[in-house]
Amino acid sequence: MGTVRRKLFEAKQWLYRFIKYQWVRPKPWVDPTLAGKKVVVVGSAPVASRPVGLDGSYRLITINAAQQALERWGISKPDITVMMFNQIEGENTNAREVRRVLQAKRTGTLYLMLWRHALSRLEAGLKRFDYGYDELQIIDRYRRVALVRAVSGILNFELDASTKYSNGVIAAMLALHSGASCVILSGINPRSSGHAYNSENLVRMHGDTDFQMLKKLMSLRCPIYTADPEVAETTGLPLWRGEPSEQEGSFRRG
Numbered sequence: 577m578g579t580v581r582r583k584l585f586e587a588k589q590w591l592y593r594f595i596k597y598q599w600v601r602p603k604p605w606v607d608p609t610l611a612g613k614k615v616v617v618v619g620s621a622p623v624a625s626r627p628v629g630l631d632g633s634y635r636l637i638t639i640n641a642a643q644q645a646l647e648r649w650g651i652s653k654p655d656i657t658v659m660m661f662n663q664i665e666g667e668n669t670n671a672r673e674v675r676r677v678l679q680a681k682r683t684g685t686l687y688l689m690l691w692r693h694a695l696s697r698l699e700a701g702l703k704r705f706d707y708g709y710d711e712l713q714i715i716d717r718y719r720r721v722a723l724v725r726a727v728s729g730i731l732n733f734e735l736d737a738s739t740k741y742s743n744g745v746i747a748a749m750l751a752l753h754s755g756a757s758c759v760i761l762s763g764i765n766p767r768s769s770g771h772a773y774n775s776e777n778l779v780r781m782h783g784d785t786d787f788q789m790l791k792k793l794m795s796l797r798c799p800i801y802t803a804d805p806e807v808a809e810t811t812g813l814p815l816w817r818g819e820p821s822e823q824e825g826s827f828r829r830g
Contacts, residue, residue, distance in 0.1 A: 586735055593717075593733040602718040604726040604753055607656065607685070610635055611755035616762060616803070618642045618654070619744040624763025627803040629818035637751065639744045641677040645763055657683035657709075658743045658750075661691045664701035675705040682708035687715050689743060720746060727753050728792050738785070742766075745786045748793070748800060758799040760816045765807045766790065787811065 613635045616627055624645040627634070638646060638654040640663055646654055663674045686709040691698055698714070717734075724741065725731050727749040734740040744764040751759045766786040790811055793800050801816035802808050808815040 589735055590733055593721075593735075594731075597718055597721060597731075597733075600718050602716075602722040604722040605687075605715055605719045605750055606723075607750060607754045609655070609685075609754075610751050613756055614758050614760065615751040615756040616760045617744055617747045617751065617764060618645050618762050619742070619764035620645070621763045621765040621804075623765070623804055623806065625803040625805070627760045627762060627816050635751075635756075637747045638683070639742070639747060639764075641674040642763055643681055643683070644677050653682050653684065655684040656687065656747075657685070658687045658689065658747045660689045660743060664688075664691075664698060675707075678705060678707050680706045683710075685709065685711045685713065687713050689715055689720065689746075690717055723749055723753055727798075728789065728796070730789075730792070740785060741789055742786050745789050749789075752793070752798055752800070756799075758801060758820045760801045760803050761807070761813070762803040764802070765804065765810070767807075767810045 614633065615635045615637060616630065617637045617639070618624055619639045620642040624642070626649045630649070635656070636646065636651065636654040637656040637658060639658050640660065643654055643657065646652070659674075662668075663671050666672075686702075686707075688698060691714045695712075695714070699712070702709070702712075721731070721733060723746070732739060732741070742764070744761065748759050748761060748764075764786075766783040790800070790813060794812060799820050800813065801820075802811070802813040803816050805815060807813060814821055
């Protein structure tokens with residue numbers, strides 16, 4: 577597709593999604609169980625450090641197959657898992673690896689991103705790799721867009737891979753919008769490649785957009801931290817030391 581045709585296609589796609597967004601008027605995605613809690617969002621970057629002070633009072637969110645990191649910390653079941661639709665039936669290397677790692681595992685609430693088929697088909701897909709859950713919810717594109725806008729003020733329809741946010745950054749915004757007292761990232765590194773659960777060294781597609789969003793959240797004085805010293809150094813996120821720092825906490829949800 578030529579440059580002009582591609583730009584025209586993208587403009588039409590953006591306009592369609594904008595009109596639908598205005599028509600649907602979606603409410604931002606929220607999880608009441610996160611209100612007032614210290615929330616750890618665990619991704620699958622090769623290094624995922626256990627946060628200082630982690631105990632049973634924290635809420636744990638894992639992304640795709642990052643549940644494996646919790647097992648190294650002696651925790652078998654996260655409170656929440658955020659998973660992208662293509663992990664259920666996809667045949668690329670990442671999807672196959674996610675299903676392998678999560679075989680016979682279980683989570684609390686499973687949020688499945690952007691699933692467009694029947695609920696019965698999703699339930700059957702999860703059953704094929706014996707992944708259990710206490711509650712299952714499908715989050716559509718427009719609730720995701722509304723969440724990002726509520727937290728950051730940015731209206732992003734994520735038209736292609738270069739403009740999408742990772743589910744780890746989306747989960748951090750979910751926690752912030754839900755009223756978490758603070759959010760600690762572990763195993764979420766916009767500047768890394770590879771995944772902790774395989775040796776394929778797959779490139780992360782959302783590095784630049786994630787980095788820019790983390791900078792935005794810091795500029796809004798959101799109570800967001802990292803448990804990984806390398807990420808603190810490369811992104812500027814404050815390193816979690818067990819308690820929120822005094823300069824954080826002025827963030828107000830939209």
